[in-house]
Amino acid sequence: MAARVLLLATKDTIAHGRRGGRPVVASGADLLAALPADRVPADVRAEDVLAEPGWDTSPATMLALARRVRDALADDGFDGVVVxxxxxxxxxxxxxxxxxxxxxxxxxxxxxxxxxxxxxxxxADGPRNLAAAITAAADPALRGAGAVICADDHLHAARWATQVDAAGAAPFSSAPYAPLGRVVAGRVRPLAAPPPRPPACHGAPETDVALITTYPGIPPELLTAAVDAGARGVVLQGTGAGNVPAGLFTTIGEFTEWGVPVVVASRCRTDGVPPRVPGETADGLARDIGAIDARGLPAEKARVALMAALAPGTLDAVRAWFARL
Known part of the structure; x- marks a missing residue:
């Protein structure tokens, strides 16, 4: 019996084209119909999702897609989901x-x-990517691996994937990790073990989390303005091993006293958690006054993680959640 796969189509570039000189946008069913039947080794049901352009995706849309993915597998009996x-x-x-x-x-x-x-x-790279994604979603090899990104026949763990090329056929990389696998001859060929499963997300993620890139001379008022505007948490993109300017330390300490979590990430890609050396490096000092280590996540992923960690609503819960990430 063929695996049942749900296709959630948010349109965007994969569905955009022109016909008779006029722009057209393909539905999920249209995308499926364009694939050769022998490239779809599953019983696929298409479901169109109203969404903003990919470069302007709202937290509400992200949450809606994440919930639909979970429900499709947990409640609706699908064997895989492609988005x-x-x-x-x-x-x-x-x-x-x-x-x-x-x-x-x-x-x-x-x-x-x-x-x-x-x-x-x-x-066009869309048809090949879609066919490979359906093949991967239907393959039992991905059960338990969590969310992955499929491009150019490679499968990248969502935790590790980063877009490195805006126009090429291989836009994503897992570096410094290896891709989880490749789609070859109608099946998934594993290449590496997936990352550990993350801690459970209890409750609805918080959508109002600020991401601020630090730089030499950054005024602490930028952090205060974000919190004054309603941010429930702040992610700082630092340098090196997660270093942030010393001029922000007082503000980070104040946020900690107020119960507002501050997560420190780095613009560098690392393959593990930076070493904590209290009093010797800026990242150690920031943590000494209450900042939370991003656990090797890049800043944009640390923001998503903080959204999930804030579901319980307390600073202690956020700190404990990141410690298990």
Whole structure:
């Protein structure tokens, strides 16, 4: 019996083209119909999702997609889910789906895919990516792996995937990690073990989390303005091992006293948790006054993680959640 796969189509570049000189946008059913029957090794049901362009995806849309993915596996009996999504913010939505999947991740594959080229381009990458994503979602090899991104036949763990090319056929990389696998000859060929499953996400993630890139001389008022505007938490993108300017330490300490979590990430890609050396490095000092380590996540993923960690609503709960990430 063929695996049952749900296709959630948010349109974007994979569905865009022109016909008779006029722009057209393909539905999920249209995308499926364009694939050769022998490239769809599953019983696929298409479901169109109203969504903003990938470069402007709202937290509400991210949450809706993550919930639908989870429910499709946990409640609706699907063996896998494929989400077509704009590449600009695909890694954030995929990571949120990964965090929210919980036990549903054991029931089937969760695969995000898209395209960097329109459907009517001579070198369109969408059909191949979609066919590979459906194959991967239907393959039992992905059960328990969590959400992945499929592009150029490679499967990247949502936790590790980063867009590195806005126009090429291989827009994502897992570096410094290896891709989880490749889709070859109609099946998934594993290449590496998936990352550990994240802590459970209890309750609705918080959508109002600020992300601020630090720089030499950054005024602390930028952090205060974000919190004054309603941010429930702040992610700081630092340098090196997560270093932030000393001029922010007082503000970080004040936020900690107020119960507002501050997570420190780095603009560098690392393959583990930076060492904590209290009193010797800026990242150690920031943590001494209450900042939370991003656990090797890049800043945009740390923001998504903080959204999930804030569901219980307390600083202590956020700190404990990140310690298990």
């Amino acid at each position: 077509t999504h704009g590449t600009d913010t695909m890694e954030e939505t995929a990571f949120l789906a990964d965090l929210m999947a919980g036990p549903a991740a054991e029931r089937g594959g969760i695969v995000f895919t898209g395209a960097t080229r329109r459907a009517d381009d001579l070198s």
